[in-house]
Amino acid sequence: MALDQSFVGRSYPPTEPYEVGREKIREFAEAVGDANPAYTDPEAAKALGHPDVIAPPTFVFTITFKAAGQVAQDPQLGLDYSRVVHGDQKFVYRRPVRAGDRLTVTSTIEAIKSLAGNDILDIRGEVHDEAGEHVVTAWTKLVSRAAEGA
């Protein structure tokens, strides 16, 4: 059944602050095999003009994905989360995420579409730091695939 269009535009309360640690950034950079010293060496990061080590561009998804999950699993919305795949992902950065950031995510449902039985949900996550400054916006498209025979 198509999802309720009245959820379009709905925003969810900001998430609890996530504190970005140097070791977590290092762990992520190692997992993607990226040896750029800006991720692990504060002096190298400072030489590039950053106050501390920065995170790889896609690191922030580990934070926004959880926030988007809260939306997608809202029982009132009724999306079949077990059939969800990731369709598109986009980030627009005001500045890179860096060690010491305490980040909150405010998620908003931007669009709901139904195509060939698939439910398609566009979620915008606005990421702010402790001072309330905007850091990055993440757009996540989730597709809940139609059940076979539906």
Add this chain to the structure above:
Amino acid sequence: MTAKISYDDVEVGTELPARTFGVTRATLVQYAGASGDFNPIHWNEKFAKEVGLPDVIAHGMFTMAEAVRVVTDWTGDPGAVVEYGVRFTKPVVVPNDDQGATIEVSGKVAAKLDDNTVRVDLVAMSAGQKVLGMSRAVVRLA
């Protein structure tokens, strides 16, 4: 933010150094731990096949992370990326052997924009198939 590449030195069509990235089951376990995405389609062959996949597949976000390295290695400063988006068109299938899969990424400057920024269009291939669509990054150059 200090990119190594100067805006004046690039033109539309400038090619970035292409890269090939390997991904094995061990890589996926490591990425699952670092990212917190423990979806079993990325480590459990039985589960992956039950939901209709040919085998375990890489996290789309892992592929997205590898593809942008062509841009960040080129600019030197990963903080120079101002925009990055992809569409997940095909999964990267990762067999359970020592070789795993490879992701081949190429990129070229598609447009010169305002404020010393350029748009780089990326192509990511695995097993002869395009695994990312509309893969674009906007990056600020020196």
